[in-house]
Amino acid sequence: MAHVIVIGSGFGGSIAAKRLTEAGHTVAILELGEDMRDPAKLEQSQDTKYILRLFRDYPVDYLQAKPKVVVTQGMGFGGGSLVYSGIHLRAPSSAFSGWPSGYTRANLDHYYGRVEQRLGVAPLPDASSYPRSQAFAAGASAAGLPAPVANPVAMTGCTKCGWCIPICKWGKKNTMQHTYLQDALNTGRLSVWTNRKAKYIAKYGTKYRVVYWKTDSAVDNYHMVNSGSLYYQEADWVVVACGAIETPALLERSRYDSLPSGYTRIASFDMSNVGNGIDGTGDFIQGGFVPQQMDGFKGAVMMNHIDMGDYVLEDIGAIPVGPAVKLESSFQGISKTWGLAYKQKFKDYGRHMLAVGVMGKQGNGTLGNIQAWDDDGNAAVSNTAYQPPTGSLEAARSIITAQGGEIADTPWERSGTAATVHPVGGCKMGSSSSYAVQSTDLQVRNNPGLFVIDGSVLPGSPFRNPSHTIAAVAERAMDVILGVHPYWYWPS
Secondary structure, eight states: OOEEEEEOOSHHHHHHHHHHHHTTOEEEEEOSSOOOOSGGGOOOOOOHHHHTTTEEEESTTHHHHOOSEEEEEEOSTTGGGGTSOOBOOOOOGGGGTTOOTTOOHHHHHHHHHHHHHHHTOEEOTTGGGSHHHHHHHHHHHHTTOOOOEEOEEOBSSOOOOSOOSSOOTTSOBOOTTTTHHHHHHHTTOEEEEOSEEEEEEEEETTEEEEEEEEOTTSSSOGGGOOOSOEEEEEESEEEEOOHHHHHHHHHHHHHHSOOOTTOEEOOOOOOTTBTOOBBOTTOEEEEEEOSSOOOTTSSOSOOEEEEOSSEEEEEEOOOOHHHHHHTTOEETTOOOSSSHHHHHHTTTHHHHEEEEEEEEOOBTTOTTOBOEEEETTEEEEOOOOOBOOTTHHHHHHHHHHTTTOEEEEOHHHHHOOEEESOOBOSBOEESSTTSSEETTTOBBTTOTTEEEOSGGGOSSOOSSOTHHHHHHHHHHHHHHHTTSSOTTOOOO
């Protein structure tokens, strides 16, 4: 049996840890963020100091720098599952165009089903009973759009308090911490090392060494730690599961950082696709005031969706007014984001704000137009905005205006800024040698025992909340790695 280091504990890393430990291997998880299993750490809070312990932003100074794209991901034991909305939508067949052989919606359905079973995914009960859901449905009907459908979510006994994000204080969201990682812990073969940021991966004799910094000296923004004492752990295999931004930066450092005596660089592979082709999954949010009182903060954070083919529309619990003002939300006719007129406009924010989320195929040729690279030990992203899915913002606005509502100006209208919490790509899997990650088993080419199992391997956007597809691909990879199925066989 092998000893394996898994770097990251999101959907890919958690599934790898469960499957490996249950197969008899020992696993050590190195996680960038905190261990949030202590209930005393869980807060219903929008305090920036708390938020920055759970989320990592690229660039970290986006409020001052005002870039054209902002990428945000979660961190902590459980990765992005700690802070996600719990939604598990299967990608449509059209999303798999251009993926490697075998990766189709039909072939992944088996793995989607496996993930749904373990996470207890089911349509959110009573979703239509909330005023926000009713306003969303009424607007869709008046605009001539398809009727909303309750989201399939990984939640058990949801209190509908609206605090799914930043984290569920009540433990009702079935995160990876509660499920896959707990399964791995139950084997007695998983050790957990939180507040660890990998600097590089190298060979030392026949073993891999993961060299890392400790991040617990920082109070937040753990992803920005790039100095201090270095430590290492050794393993037979390594699974990289750091996500679409950190994984390519780590592979770059592993190929090019100077190494101490006795260390050997990992074997070379084509880097031309590493850090390129990152897609924001078409993330946009459109908000506005509607006449009816709907208390949009009540209920789960996202309760329903409208399937528009290459994109979806989802109702969103409006973020608290403080962050909305900080992000300079505004309305037509108000030129300043301060002053009496601005304050009066926002006095009914919580009661009348309806927000509509967009996710899908990025428009106007901007698929996979974000790049990531290493910048002196920290990951950096390109200043390249993507375009909304074709027709999506118009459809989202029509839900608000068709019921007499007033549209809010967004950062996209004001400055052309796009913001995503769902990046994928950056280490795309492929069948040819120009792809660093092999599509058959997600091994890093020319490096036996070194794998990438996270959202960075997706060749393109799944046009839906990506966690479900990331998890399905991870389950598929583990079947091949553990010899459950040969790479050419897909169970029905």
